[in-house]
Amino acid sequence: MEQEVDYVIVGAGSAGCVLANRLSFDPRNSVVLLEAGGPDTNPWIHVPVGYFKTMHNPELDWCYRTEPDPNVAGRRIDWPRGKVLGGSSSLNGLLYVRGQRQDYDRWAELGNRGWSYAHVLPYFKKSEDQERGADAYHGVGGPLKVSDLRLRRPIADHFIAAAQEIGIPANADYNGASQEGVGYYQQTAYKGLRWSTAKGFLKPARMRANLQVVTRAQVCRIVFEGRTAVGVEYIQGGERKIVRARAEVILASGAIGSPQILQHSGIGPAPLLKRVGVPVRLDLPGVGRNLQDHLQVRLVFRTRERTLNDEVNNPLRKAWIGMQYALWRTGPLTLAASQVAIFTRSRPDVDRPDIQFHMQPLSADKPGEGAHRFSAFTSSVCQLRPFSRGHVEIRSADPLQYPAIHANYLSDERDHPVVIGGIRVARRIAAAPSLASRIVSEFTPGAQYQSDAELLEAARQYSQSIYHPACTCKMGNDPLAVVDERLRVRGIARLRVVDASIMPELVSGNTNAPVIMIAEKAADMIIEDGRSRPVSAAEPVAAGV
Template sequence: MQKEFDYIIIGGGSAGSVLASRLTEDPNISVCLLEAGGQGDSWTVNIPAACVVSLPTKINNWAFETVPQAGLNGRKSYQPRGKCLGGSSGINAMIYIRGNRADYDHWAALGNAGWSYDEVLPYFIKSENNERIENEFHGNAGPLSVSDVRTDNPIHQRYMAAAEAQGYKVLDDFNGAEQEGLGVYQVTHVNGERCSVARGYLFPHLSRPNLIVLTQAITHKILIENKIAAGVEVQHAGQIKQLHARKEVLLCAGAIQSPQILMLSGIGDQAELNEHQIEVKHHLPGVGKNFHDHPDFIFGYTVKDTANTFGVSMSGSLGMIKQIKRYRSERRGMIASNFAECGGFLKSDPALDIPNLQLHFVMALVDDHARKFHASHGLSCHVCLLNPRSRGSVQLSGNKITDPLKIDPNFLGDAGDVEDLVQGYKLTQQLMQSPSLSELYKQDLFTADVHTDDDIRNILRARVDTVYHPVGSCKMGIDEMAVVDPELRVYGIGQLRVIDASIMPTVVNGNTNAPVVMIAEKAVDLIRQSQIYKDVA
């Protein structure tokens, strides 16, 4: 097979799919995309409700676990991550959220020139094909299809009635002029099927002669020669191969595995690399640091309504047969559900400038990431803290790609995070006790015995976990702990960039998939501009 390419992309997830698609628009550019997982085009990906198959299992999922979390009473947190073309966009809840304007203005204020909201908005617009909203905030011709949820679930009306009863604004667009409020999410759907980033960007172009995509390809390390990224060592089809990059290596393995691959390649904290007998190619102490995630608590209730919620019952089973038939003929109904159909953004304190809480309202009973089964029909509501102060790390346990990682988001490590979530708990509970919702309940499964603030703190430490937004472990910046510069180039190593959620200096106020697509779209322009400069020079 071909051994030399202009660009080698490590990771065929959301960022990698965007890069492979955009860079190969130029027929004179050759690209090799390396993905450790499979094709990402099975029914478990394409059917929205089938995410319940992947989330608790290793189907298209790395299914990582963290080290014991001191802030969670020593529990290990679960960290599902997509393992297929499309990455986590192939197993997530498909919610299309960009974050808050202030997120990107803050990145720019930290010294990341070019990353203010006004500067990144064109990339969000470029990526998006919104089927309903046409205004200055949205795109209607991009590769990523965004649409309203197609479940026609009457519980949406109950949720919005509860929001209004609590005095919250009901929004029909969380990505426009304002973010604060509650409503029904838009999702990355195309005609009722999941539009993973691979489906939107990559699959239409797999026949391009200048694009090679290798699945089931495990990257062992980046080959560094004289402080230059020269290529990649990869295991594919039972062989260890060396592939060479004429222009750049683009690392897109995500917030957990991008720092791992950098460290295995000799880029990281010198003392940590020495501990694992890894030859130090460049001392870069920030690799694997600044790792953080949105801590999340879930309320759960069993309900009387078996027609519009997921669960196991005789009537529910008969209804599900009808739903399957409806999905086959119309691509609508419960099988089109992303589960977390409603939600929104609230402030734990009215004095805050922007919301610091996000809700995900789910048409099923969720316990331990669907790994604990309840036959009952139910409803759940997540509340997560959007601006956690706690910071953790990703560290190696050995010098091989197969050695398990020490993943530590340090959930609730900062006492301020706990107190913000106490307020988030109270606000969410008040919403869930609104008559339009509470009249559906049979039993409060998790919080019936919680009464005092200390009770809340205790149950938070007993039940909080991730809402699947890990970021920050190869942060962009201009300080001594930054891993990449504002053009996403790795400090100290030529021809190497990191392009994924790991570069976020701070996690955005919302779900992270749409921002990763934006980051990759912007990276394409950065790569092209630097190449023009090199050609002229």
């Protein structure tokens, strides 16, 4: 079974939904959007705190796990990734963070013209519908709702005050003129509901006759004529199908899915492809390499003051929480993954913030698990720009088998002082006057860890991913570059990658907003390049589900 359209987009996640909206705006373009998961009908997707229910649910989450990593005590780390319309924007912690202007200027310095902060800022603003209104850094009227939190708890205010007491400045807008400082996060939500890219970008576009959305369609490989991408092969309901692309195939499957599909299509490191029995179409060594992620060390402090732990563990309070949300869309069910943001330096001689805090007025053994039975809060700290690099590689020629994910956390010794410094900053905040009197003890990792060596060991034992894998199909001109500055796969015609995998270096913060920006910019480039090709006279495809 075959069909033919202009553009085939693989993956209806944070990037794919943006691309589907922008490319189908012109009724002359026919677009098919393929998604391996199903529709975003699970009600927990739309409740902000629902990520506690949707993560680790195989109906909605790929449920990836890394290979055992000797650098984090031999553990396998969970890597949730969205397998549903909206992708990880339907499962994530809703935090709206862009990163630092230096991140994008660095991308440009690496030879990627048009990716400096000055070039990407208009695309951040284009997407945004900022609750606070428009200014030099923010936009209104875009498809992505960005709002202030609808939940405050006293322990979070004490945390903010304590951070200022140790010299961290207040900052009401970490996405504005400067990222550095402490303040409350903003979230991709609207009136107490999650605002995924499926809701903001895809839903208003689905009425268009020239856009077809195909769910439960897992792509196996790209179809080629020589070194030109002409379509993709996918499986739906046990049946193999092909959709051909007259203009372009666009991979938007994320930092794991995009290199996996490329490798199964014969594009990747030749030694790997030969080893697993995939015919080599193009030896492109960087496919799957350069993997980067934010590793968080989660410190938990037991408190004398009541926290959300007490509310969610009390049946009566829990019922009240449900009533608050049902009647007014307020209360703890509107909680994003964190309340308080800190961007600061692991030590004074660092030139710009290199660590980020996510403070929650509750605690659990790890994200997605039930709250502890005692009063506590979490002070999670991650290194913003890790030096350690991992890789993703397919295990066999079977396109349905999960790839091996080698995170290689803390494998580069340059990361060690940053992680150690981050833990020490967290403890300085806890010891500041506004918090010290309210804390009983450090529950995790515990006061027994004191020396640099002991703190590094604590990081190896108690760290988790903060779920920001990126950089596995990097943009650039060096030997490991996979795409050029217009996100075209090097050595292959009519094939692009548009997702977190194209980042040459990880941004200094959460990755959802940057991926949406990447897709906005890519859509303009695709449309611009498409003007030079003849417009198809084919009939538009019918809308589908």
